[in-house]
């Protein structure tokens with residue numbers, strides 16, 4: 001759904017769309033646990049499973065913002081718990097720089113989130129999603145980076 | 154300067170004669186005013202092509218990796234050439250970076266370091282003259298005499314038209330070299346480090362966004378900034394990749410943003426602020442304001458310096474357990 005379709009839905013119908021990149025070994029399993037434990041969390045999230053937070057090319061995040069996501073969440077294993085030992089620690093440096101760069105060019109910081117969630121933290125995963133959804137909702141539908149497909153087709 | 158140029162030619166002639174190097178990469182006069190081109194000198198007879206002056210702006214490290222690539226289609230044995238190169242402070246740092254990234258072999262390089270007093274920014278000269286087109290220019294050690302395409306003439310003090318990177322440059326001498334010539338540069342940086350970034354950060358998010366919309370709407374996606382940069386040696390750049398396709402061949406501003414965020418991010422922990430990208434941009438876009446933001450963060454968050462020595466690990470290929478995670482929503 002592009003920004004336009006969002007607008008077509010009118011102010012009231014608008015629900016933020018959040019892309020969540022979750023690492024296979026911890027955060028995805030954490031989300032799974034939240035699910036099987038029947039913990040409610042906002043349905044605004046579209047999960048993309050990646051092998052490791054270190055697999056996340058910062059361009060994935062930029063691209064999600066360009067193609068219609070109102071917000072992005074990236075989550076991996078806690079430092080020290082990475083299945084690949086240190087993927088999350090290399091990733092952390094990239095994420096710190098990207099978050100700062102996006103804010104620098106004027107993208108709302110409320111749209112881009114990072115967290116560590118372990119496979120045992122189902123309730124915490126649900127809690128974080130609530131927080132992230134509220135944060136994205138507070139800045140409204142994304143407009144800055146969105147590609148206007150219609151105009152160039 | 155003339156003296157240094159003469160010494161450079163003599164040294165290069167010697168190196169080529171005794172077989173220390175097969176080819177020397179330097180600067181030569183170009184057909185456009187206030188420009189030099191990179192040149193490849195292969196025989197002692199050609200050394201007079203080499204120039205050394207205040208417009209040797211290009212970062213010569215950019216031209217090195219290609220010399221060490223095995224020629225396509227060549228059969229049988231191939232030994233990479235022995236390459237000489239002249240390096241300002243910034244070129245030498247890029248060379249250090251390229252060696253660490255295994256794009257060029259240290260043992261086949263002969264680096265001649267020259268202390269640098271800073272290079273002229275052509276865009277500033279045009280602005281000082283009040284015209285965009287320059288018909289002719291003569292540069293000496295301290296000033297530049299320019300004639301605009303409209304016949305306007307002016308003598309400008311080089312100190313007034315120095316490139317922004319050069320004004321702030323902290324490393325004017327080669328950090329890695331086999332030989333140094335010329336004198337130790339006298340001038341110290343005039344402007345405090347990252348003053349431009351700090352000022353920009355203090356603006357409101359909306360002002361920052363509008364600034365980049367204004368700046369990047371002028372971008373014609375010629376990719377000259379990428380071509381000029383020593384770090385952009387990728388055989389296939391993300392800008393041209395088709396699977397996945399990162400950016401469309403459109404005039405949509407979002408595609409321009411994806412290119413610029415991607416390009417700047419790929420310089421994270423690698424950019425030496427040589428200013429070659431800025432000098433190459435036909436649209437006079439201030440790419441430095443983007444590059445320097447990341448450089449500032451790298452320095453502040455990871456206490457890392459870019460390419461000052463062969464031993465130090467690059468910022469993004471290392472980590473510390475206690476790295477900052479205050480940016481995270483839920484660490």
Ligand code: SF4
Pocket residue numbers: 212381382383384420423424425426427428429430431444
């Ligand atoms: S990004 Fe620009 S300033 Fe940085 S190394 Fe590349 S050409 Fe030089």
Ligand code: SF4
Pocket residue numbers: 379384385386387389390391392415416419420
């Ligand atoms: S912009 Fe990135 S992908 Fe393109 S050449 Fe430079 S480093 Fe490589």
Ligand code: SF4
Pocket residue numbers: 371372373374375376377378379433434435436437438440
């Ligand atoms: S050189 Fe300038 S106009 Fe060309 S792609 Fe880079 S920023 Fe855009």
